[in-house]
Amino acid sequence: MNKQHIFSAFSSTSGLYPKLGNDESQGGTSMKIKAAVVRETKKPYSIEELELEPPKEKEVLVKWAYTGYCCTDLHILSGELPFAPPLVGGHEAAGIVEDVGPGVTKVKKGDHVVGAWMAPCGECPQCRRGWGHLCTGTAGYFGEGTMFDGTSRIKDKDGKMVRHSFFVSAFSTYSVVPEISAIPIRKDFPLEYACLMGCCISTGWGAVTNTAQVLTGDSVAVFGLGGVGLMALRASRLRHANPIIAIDKEEDKEDLAREFGATHFLCNSKENPVQRILEVTGGGAQFVFEATGDPGAIMQAWWSLGIRGKLVVLGITPFDRTTDLPLFLLPIHEKSVVGSLYGSMCAADIDIPRLVDMAMLNDLKIDRLVTNKFSLKDINEVAEKMNKRQIRGRWVLKWD
């Protein structure tokens, strides 16, 4: 599988990696922003001052307050995902609306918003079936890193265009996002926690409640205890699943895992967890959530399934990696393997405010998820720590 093949799956209408040249500016005054730019994969972020054009029709200018560092950001930096630099990443963010373009009706200046990295068009077959998170109408722009008119609002000091990323581009003081990606939320919810609604909370929560639809008493195992995995544990606990087995390579994640709802903890860098999972669940888990995207962990997750068990893959596997799942037991035990994208949220503008309400009741333990705050100048150190698996919980970039 190559990058071209993956993008043709995104969209049959958009060109691949269109050449970003010098843009003819379309009116309005550009503003200066500061951002972490992926100039080249497998290299550190370049901290740069950039120019940001004002929002066009149905677009919103957001001043970011906090941006979470998600492992997908590291995958983009490492070149493991098919996105071409130069780009401004950062897709898990919350901030305040600074300005709106013509035709914007859903938000206004001063609103608090969460950036949503899926921007459903509302008109494609997927959107019309209620699968807005799988929208194919805007997927080409997602892949190419542009707004819906096929151009970018960001350019560098030489006037060369820089791509957006995941529509949010929040490793940046400000960005322009499609209106549908700016989800308004109540103002009494702290923005430092709200940022996580944009990715790890929605993804982990939705995988359990929407994709898998875990019920009381179901047995659950969760591989990988980053932000997504911890939220999958929390959702399983609030659904009264039992047992809830957490698996991670790092032993020091045990206390956090138990706090979020795990009844058991296994360290898969010390032992193969499959036998213990089969014992604890009496033959295999009904639902196994794989939140790392690591082919080895996916194999362990597969072998941990019970009869009619469902493996839910949330982690993003590098685009050129494969696994050797032995499918013999797929029909024999009626097992299934399903993917879950963005928590199978049909509409982020409905689901995210509901999750915010739950967080206000302290049901989600979101304050325990944010374990550190950092500044833009430290982003390369944070990427390095993420790469070395030295981050527990979620670290968020605090903007001034």
Ligand SMILES: [Zn+2]
């Ligand atoms: Zn993410």
Ligand SMILES: [Zn+2]
């Ligand atoms: Zn659509």
